[in-house]
Amino acid sequence: xxxxxxxxxxxxxxxQFIDGSALQIPMLQILKEDGSVQKGASVPxxxxxxALKMHDTMQFIRILDERMIAAQRQGxxxxxxxxxxxxxxxxxxxAALDDGDMIMGQYREQGALAFRGFTVEQFMNQLFSNxxxxxxxxxxxxxxxxxxxxxxxIASPLATQIPQATGYAYGQKMDxxxxxxxxxxxxxxxxxxxxHAALNMAAVYKxxxxxxxxxxxxxxxxxxxxxxYAGDGIAPRGVAYGMKTIRVDGNDIFAVYQATQLARKxxxxxxxxxxxxxxxxxxxxxSTSDDPTGYRTREEEAAWRAKDPLAxxxxxxxxxxxxxxxxxxxxxxxxxxxxxxxxxxxxKVPVPHIDELIKDxxxxxxxxxQEQLEELKAHIRKYPEAYPKTASRMDGGxx
Amino acid sequence: xxxxxxxxxINSALDLAMAxxxxxxxxxxxxxAFGGVFRATSGxxxxxxxxxxxxxxxxxxxxxxxxxxxxxxxxxxxxxxQFGDYIFPAFDQIVNESAKFxxxxxxxxxxxxxxIRTPYGGGIAGGHYHSQSPEAYFAHTPGLKIVxxxxxxxxxxxxxxxxxxxxxxxxxxxKRLYRASTGEVPEGEYTLELGKADVVRExxxxxxxxxxxxxxxxxxAADMAAEQGIDCEIIDxxxxxxxxxxxxxxxxxxxxRLVVTQEAPLTNGFASEVAATIQDKCFLYLESPIARVCGLxxxxxLSHEKEYFxxxxxxxxxxxxxxxx
Numbered sequence: 099x100x101x102x103x104x105x106x107x108x109x110x111x112x113x114q115f116i117d118g119s120a121l122q123i124p125m126l127q128i129l130k131e132d133g134s135v136q137k138g139a140s141v142p143x144x145x146x147x148x149a150l151k152m153h154d155t156m157q158f159i160r161i162l163d164e165r166m167i168a169a170q171r172q173g174x175x176x177x178x179x180x181x182x183x184x185x186x187x188x189x190x191x192x193a194a195l196d197d198g199d200m201i202m203g204q205y206r207e208q209g210a211l212a213f214r215g216f217t218v219e220q221f222m223n224q225l226f227s228n229x230x231x232x233x234x235x236x237x238x239x240x241x242x243x244x245x246x247x248x249x250x251x252i253a254s255p256l257a258t259q260i261p262q263a264t265g266y267a268y269g270q271k272m273d274x275x276x277x278x279x280x281x282x283x284x285x286x287x288x289x290x291x292x293x294h295a296a297l298n299m300a301a302v303y304k305x306x307x308x309x310x311x312x313x314x315x316x317x318x319x320x321x322x323x324x325x326x327y328a329g330d331g332i333a334p335r336g337v338a339y340g341m342k343t344i345r346v347d348g349n350d351i352f353a354v355y356q357a358t359q360l361a362r363k364x365x366x367x368x369x370x371x372x373x374x375x376x377x378x379x380x381x382x383x384x385s386t387s388d389d390p391t392g393y394r395t396r397e398e399e400a401a402w403r404a405k406d407p408l409a410x411x412x413x414x415x416x417x418x419x420x421x422x423x424x425x426x427x428x429x430x431x432x433x434x435x436x437x438x439x440x441x442x443x444x445x446k447v448p449v450p451h452i453d454e455l456i457k458d459x460x461x462x463x464x465x466x467x468q469e470q471l472e473e474l475k476a477h478i479r480k481y482p483e484a485y486p487k488t489a490s491r492m493d494g495g496x497x
Numbered sequence: 498x499x500x501x502x503x504x505x506x507i508n509s510a511l512d513l514a515m516a517x518x519x520x521x522x523x524x525x526x527x528x529x530a531f532g533g534v535f536r537a538t539s540g541x542x543x544x545x546x547x548x549x550x551x552x553x554x555x556x557x558x559x560x561x562x563x564x565x566x567x568x569x570x571x572x573x574x575x576x577x578x579q580f581g582d583y584i585f586p587a588f589d590q591i592v593n594e595s596a597k598f599x600x601x602x603x604x605x606x607x608x609x610x611x612x613i614r615t616p617y618g619g620g621i622a623g624g625h626y627h628s629q630s631p632e633a634y635f636a637h638t639p640g641l642k643i644v645x646x647x648x649x650x651x652x653x654x655x656x657x658x659x660x661x662x663x664x665x666x667x668x669x670x671x672k673r674l675y676r677a678s679t680g681e682v683p684e685g686e687y688t689l690e691l692g693k694a695d696v697v698r699e700x701x702x703x704x705x706x707x708x709x710x711x712x713x714x715x716x717x718a719a720d721m722a723a724e725q726g727i728d729c730e731i732i733d734x735x736x737x738x739x740x741x742x743x744x745x746x747x748x749x750x751x752x753x754r755l756v757v758t759q760e761a762p763l764t765n766g767f768a769s770e771v772a773a774t775i776q777d778k779c780f781l782y783l784e785s786p787i788a789r790v791c792g793l794x795x796x797x798x799l800s801h802e803k804e805y806f807x808x809x810x811x812x813x814x815x816x817x818x819x820x821x822x
Contacts, residue, residue, distance in 0.1 A: 200570075202566075231603065232602075232603050232605055233601065233602060233603040233605070234603035234604075236600060236601055236603060237601050241601070243602045243603075243605050243606065244605060245602075245605040245606060250569070250602075250606060251601060251602035251603075251605055251606055253593070253594065253597075253601060255589060255593045255594070258562060258565075258589065258590060258593065258594050260562070261558070261559050261561075261562025261563050261565075261566065261590070262562050262563070262565045262566030262569065262594070263566055264559075264562070264563050264566060265562065265563035265564060265565060265566025265567035265568075265569075265570070265574070266566040266567065266569060266570045267566075268522075268563065268566070268567055268570075269566075269567050269570030269571065269572045270570065272522075272548060272572070273570075279566075291556075291558050291586070292558055292559070292562055292589075292590075294556075295554070295556040295558055295559025295562060295563075296559065296562060296563075298554050298556070298559070299553065299554055299556070299559050299563055302554060457604070458599045458600045458602075458603065458604045459599070459600050459639050459640050460599075460640065460642075460664050460739075461599070461607070461609060461663040461664055464692070464739040465739070465743075466739055
């Protein structure tokens with residue numbers, strides 16, 4: 099075949115269009131829906147201790163999600179986002195990382211944060227925006243963040259964290275930290291310009307970053323196939339940007355773990371960015387402000403309930419005799435009690451002092467901000483009954 | 498001291514910053530070995546390597562997203578946006594991310610190491626998309642610092658401060674003056690305080706407030722006024738966020754009159770903020786209404802640039818009107 103040397107391209111003499119569906123990327127699955135191992139698959143080297151930690155975290159998140167949706171319905175918190183059905187995607191991937199690796203999430207990866215060691219009290223303090231919240235009560239519930247655990251604070255704007263992950267990983271590479279950055283996002287966020295900018299730049303700069311797309315089928319009400327995209331999901335985009343790409347069953351914690359473990363090796367040892375697309379299903383609504391009955395059927399949900407990642411993993415663990423039904427139930431009851439206790443404690447903790455309002459806009463408050471705060475406090479003193487959460491704690495009224 | 502133009506002063510600041518800390522990175526479209534379309538980054542790749550000064554793909558939102566991430570990692574990210582007119586794809590990353598990074602995390606994380614360099618302003622036959630002065634959009638965003646130097650000396654000292662300031666800084670460079678403005682500049686490192694206005698010329702009759710390239714128009718107008726016996730005080734605001742209203746208020750309490758001039762369109766510009774604040778702080782001292790001398794509320798024109806341009810004659814007329822009110 100003739101060649102164009104400048105572009106290093108083969109030359110053809112007949113017009114040839116490549117079909118948009120020419121690239122069909124398969125899906126890695128290790129655990130079948132019933133928890134048995136796929137023929138020919140090898141289970142990743144996970145010891146009992148790690149397996150049970152992964153299971154524990156999945157259980158904890160399921161309880162937390164269930165309980166906090168109820169708390170929102172009771173009017174105790176303003177908002178919540180459940181990760182029901184997607185626990186394997188975040189926990190399986192976080193489990194394959196080093197604690198020094200940075201995690202940049204979208205907002206549905208509480209499992210990864212819990213796996214890192216964020217305590218039930220820390221979750222509750224954020225959810226109740228109280229004065230013990232690391233974020234100082236400034237963001238809506240589920241916008242967690244923790245520097246000590248290398249978990250970047252969540253922001254509501256979609257996809258902004260993706261190019262930031264590329265930049266963060268660039269710094270890790272230059273500093274030769276031996277760590278990588280893992281960035282989560284949904285298939286809807288992958289339509290944003292920031293996604294494309296991020297993948298292209300990561301491939302060009304060869305930085306140690308893992309892009310983890312949770313393809314959960316819906317962006318609020320918009321179904322992924324046919325309305326969010328027309329092609330074969332998100333994975334082919336990684337190939338187009340020139341990076342290693344893999345698609346996994348996002349409800350199979352072993353497939354997620356194995357792919358992330360290998361991706362981490364590529365990222366850290368060879369500075370190869372990797373795209374992982376985890377196929378899953380958002381069993382919950384988008385948030386507590388959403389009602390999925392308006393856009394999908396109960397039959398569709400039931401079909402996905404059969405693929406439940408926790409039940410699948412539990413079947414495997416029980417077959418291995420690493421877990422018994424009784425132990426799982428006991429663990430569930432313990433975790434539930436801890437969640438309820440932490441909830442009751444956190445809701446009694448006051449909101450941050452009014453002086454916190456102007457902090458952290460800059461490293462130190464400007465003169466303008468100090469003047470504005472003093473004006474505000476003078477106003478609150480005039481109408482203390484209108485601002486009870488802060489008025490009672492001003493001027494020596496502090497507890 | 499050496500004679501430098503504004504571009505050379507900026508290049509010198511970048512050079513010194515990169516020498517001072519190997520955590521300083523400079524990047525943008527064409528800013529690598531080529532040195533940028535204005536040559537502000539020339540020589541930096543040769544000196545510090547292509548991992549420290551480099552090209553980015555052509556994607557402003559990606560440049561700022563990358564820069565935010567790099568700064569949050571603890572590096573000093575100096576991102577160039579080739580023209581201020583093209584900063585808007587990055588608006589979300591600047592306004593929703595850079596500006597709120599520290600606040601929203603409760604100080605768990607910050608992007609204090611971020612500096613965004615971008616040329617702004619008209620007078621170069623650039624039409625709509627190479628002439629805008631978009632500072633007011635950003636000046637409405639708590640968490641950012643905004644700096645606009647007027648000459649090479651200020652540019653170098655302010656840029657060195659901006660790069661190492663523990664807050665994200667938008668550094669807007671007056672491109673009309675890139676080569677036109679020259680002056681004596683120390684070759685070594687020095688810094689100038691951010692957020693502090695500079696009294697360029699003292700006077701007793703009337704105060705003129707300007708920033709960036711517009712200070713030159715204020716000076717020319719003040720020269721004309723001086724011939725008529727009007728003694729103008731000129732204040733270069735230097736920083737728009739935070740801005741130094743104490744220096745302006747002290748001046749207006751002395752002179753009783755204020756003319757604010759900006760290149761950008763009149764309505765909702767930063768001059769309006771200056772006027773509102775000063776009437777509040779100096780109401781009983783004012784001898785005449787505060788005047789705003791600004792661009793028209795049109796997109797930046799091409800064939801009518803000369804008419805549109807906020808030149809010294811327009812500022813001079815505002816001075817006279819204020820004096821005879």
